[in-house]
Amino acid sequence: MMMMIVPGYLSFPPVSGVEYQNKSAVMVFALGSASERLLRDLSNYKHQVYRDTYPFHNDTRKEGFMFLTTCSQPRSRGQVTLRDSSTSVPPLLDTNYLHQYHDVACMIKAIRRAERLVSTKAFQEIGARIHWPRPERCRTFWRYSAEDQAGLKPKRKRFKSTKQEKKPKEAANVKPKSPKMSPPDEYLECLLREVAVTGHHAAGTCAGGTVVDNHLRVKGVKGLRIMDASVLPTPLSLYPNSVLVGMAEKAADLIRNTPETLI
Ligand SMILES: Cc1cc2nc3c(=O)[nH]c(=O)nc-3n(C[C@H](O)[C@H](O)[C@H](O)COP(=O)(O)OP(=O)(O)OC[C@H]3O[C@@H](n4cnc5c(N)ncnc54)[C@H](O)[C@@H]3O)c2cc1C
Incomplete structure (x- = not known):
């Protein structure tokens, strides 16, 4: 930033x-x-x-x-x-x-x-x-x-100078050093x-464990799953996209392999 x-x-x-x-x-x-x-x-x-x-x-x-x-x-x-x-x-x-x-x-x-x-x-x-x-x-x-x-x-350094004080001649040729600008x-x-700008990694509004179960099924609603960034229970450290693609692949397997009675 x-x-x-x-x-x-x-x-x-x-x-x-x-x-x-x-x-x-x-x-x-x-x-x-x-x-x-x-x-x-x-x-x-x-x-x-x-x-x-x-x-x-x-x-x-x-x-x-x-x-x-x-x-x-x-x-x-x-x-x-x-x-x-x-x-x-x-x-x-x-x-x-x-x-x-x-x-x-x-x-x-x-x-x-x-x-x-x-x-x-x-x-x-x-x-x-x-x-x-x-x-x-x-x-x-x-x-x-x-x-x-x-x-x-x-930035010029402030220093106290009295009228009696004379700068040494050599000093005239010395360039003022730039102080650390911190x-x-x-x-x-x-x-x-x-x-500051956001990294656009919003997540967690349907957190796993709270809104969806460990098969991504919405708790209390039959026949509904969620698979997107909203199911992440906590933020991922930095870039989420590849993790989400992996989770989507897993979700597809889960759906394919779940017997109809358990959907
Ligand atoms: C500007 C920006 C830069 C980013 N840079 C990176 C990066 O460099 N690396 C990284 O890992 N992540 C990055 N991210 C984050 C990443 O893109 C997201 O975390 C990720 O895409 C979220 O995936 P998702 O499946 O939850 O949602 P999305 O990818 O947003 O997918 C939601 C999909 O649902 C569709 N949709 C919405 N409403 C409806 C509807 N009513 N009916 C049908 N379809 C609908 C949308 O069109 C969209 O295709 C960035 C995000 C942004 C915004």
């Missing part, structure tokens, strides 16, 4: 590396370029939020990549409520993201790991630097200007609440 820019790299498949540690993960994503349309469709960002998050969205000279950081076992739980017994009335969905502070802390840990990765020799050698998103509502938590974000000027946790939490 942070963006980095390095010059001159060509496009690559969306996820080109994943690192797991302590139930959180860091992914290298969208090497080369990220399509505004795709990201806005996926994230539902408003126009300005998108621009504040991806400062080089329209600058093809600035190629880069993103780190996606995620919590693979989130504890927050949402809710689906039926508004009507008619299937034509959409249900109410409350995703309840980041309700449990555990999920925020877990993702902050992953962001810090991504930050450390950027400071390693390998990333420094390709000139990688982080362009933190700077949504308006987070700016009170950290002084980070649009110029800082674009890397246009190093946001406080409060800023990261604000970023998560403002611009």
Whole structure:
């Protein structure tokens, strides 16, 4: 959920590396370029939020990549409520993201790991630097200007100088070093609440053991089974699709091999 820019790299498949540690993960994503349309469709960002998050969205000279950081076992739980017994009335969905502070802390840990990765020799050698998103509502938590974000000027260190003090001559030629631009946790939490996007791995609304039995039969209803992500009792760590395809194969076998009297 942070963006980095390095010059001159060509496009690559969306996820080109994943690192797991302590139930959180860091992914290298969208090497080369990220399509505004795709990201806005996926994230539902408003126009300005998108621009504040991806400062080089329209600058093809600035190629880069993103780190996606995620919590693979989130504890927050949402809710689906039926508004009507008619299937034509959409249900109410409350995703309840980041309700449990555990999920925020877990993702902050992953962001810090991504930050450390950027400071390693390998990333420094390709000139990688982080362009933190700077949504308006987070700016009170950290002084980070649009110029800082674009890397246009190093932040000057404040130092007290008295009139009597004279700078040594050599110092005039020394370029100010860019201080480490590391946001406080409060800023990261604000970023998560403002611009984090979902992985779209919703599941669990007809959890196995509660709504369906171990043969995927809906409890109390004859002749009805469910096989989709809703039957997962707890979140899968990261990508669910292959597991769901495997479960669907199993469900087909179950249905084929169940005597009619037991359906
Ligand atoms: C943008 C996005 C990116 C994702 N990326 C990944 C990824 O990279 N890797 C990964 O593992 N997972 C990914 N996922 C998650 C993954 O796609 C889902 O977890 C998975 O598809 C869920 O499977 P499902 O069978 O429960 O539901 P679905 O795959 O949504 O299948 C439901 C099906 O039911 C059909 N349907 C709905 N209503 C009716 C109706 N009334 N009558 C008949 N048919 C109906 C729909 O058309 C659909 O075909 C992504 C999801 C999204 C949205």
